[in-house]
Amino acid sequence: MNILILGYGKMGKIITRIAEERGHQIVAKINIENVADLEKLDTSQIDVAIEFSQPDAAVGNMEWCLKKGVPVVVGTTGWLDQKEQVSALCRLNNGTLFHASNFSIGVNIFFKVNAYLARMMQDQKGYRASIEEIHHTEKKDAPSGTAISLAEGLIESNANYKKWELQEGKPVAENTLAVSSKRIDPAPGTHIVRYRSEIDDITIQHEAHSREGFALGAVKVAEWLPGKKGILSMNDFLDF
Numbered sequence: 001m002n003i004l005i006l007g008y009g010k011m012g013k014i015i016t017r018i019a020e021e022r023g024h025q026i027v028a029k030i031n032i033e034n035v036a037d038l039e040k041l042d043t044s045q046i047d048v049a050i051e052f053s054q055p056d057a058a059v060g061n062m063e064w065c066l067k068k069g070v071p072v073v074v075g076t077t078g079w080l081d082q083k084e085q086v087s088a089l090c091r092l093n094n095g096t097l098f099h100a101s102n103f104s105i106g107v108n109i110f111f112k113v114n115a116y117l118a119r120m121m122q123d124q125k126g127y128r129a130s131i132e133e134i135h136h137t138e139k140k141d142a143p144s145g146t147a148i149s150l151a152e153g154l155i156e157s158n159a160n161y162k163k164w165e166l167q168e169g170k171p172v173a174e175n176t177l178a179v180s181s182k183r184i185d186p187a188p189g190t191h192i193v194r195y196r197s198e199i200d201d202i203t204i205q206h207e208a209h210s211r212e213g214f215a216l217g218a219v220k221v222a223e224w225l226p227g228k229k230g231i232l233s234m235n236d237f238l239d240f
Contacts (some may be wrong), residue, residue, distance in 0.1 A: 005029045006061045007053030014215040043068045048222045072095035077145025098232040099143030103217030106232045110206040118157035127195040134182045134190040141180035
């Protein structure tokens with residue numbers, strides 16, 4: 001496959017290495033320094049783009065791909081307040097947009113465990129749920145996209161919580177799920193869902209040991225994506 005890399009930071013470099021090890025060709029590596037080179041590319045020679053940039057660049061990159069007919073795999077988070085306009089553009093252009101807050105297979109299994117536990121805990125009134133995430137200091141958005149996905153999954157599965165809120169040293173309302181963020185180097189990513197009561201705690205946790213799992217997942221999705229249309233997610237890829 002011919003792959004366009006959008007965002008050439010730490011994740012972009014790992015994705016490039018893994019893609020090349022799997023026999024793919026990298027058409028170009030675009031970042032803030034050479035973004036003008038996008039208009040010089042021959043899109044007929046691009047099978048798929050993989051977008052791991054920054055929140056302030058991601059929407060523009062996605063819009064370029066969708067207007068040019070390039071299927072795009074997006075791992076950048078922190079732009080979801082503009083998700084509806086990007087989704088509308090995808091539908092308008094009959095495009096292909098695959099977004100995931102986390103491409104790790106383990107994390108996506110963790111999402112399912114989180115939702116299952118949330119359903120089980122709905123009638124256990126003595127417990128109070130919370131989510132904590134820990135990432136490296138270079139991560140721009142807080143809470144992480146993975147933490148938001150966990151929060152949304154818990155709220156969808158447990159009627160005791162109506163919304164989530166970033167906890168910044170103050171208590172949240174009873175029907176609000178508290179989410180806390182910590183930035184500590186060199187942590188690639190830890191997510192903890194906790195149900196606390198006066199009697200005991202129930203905790204589930206996912207801890208990434210490196211960025212390799214995220215990058216490999218993104219490349220595998222890119223290999224799977226050509227020929228598919230619409231707005232897709234890890235549920236489609238993993239057939240959960």
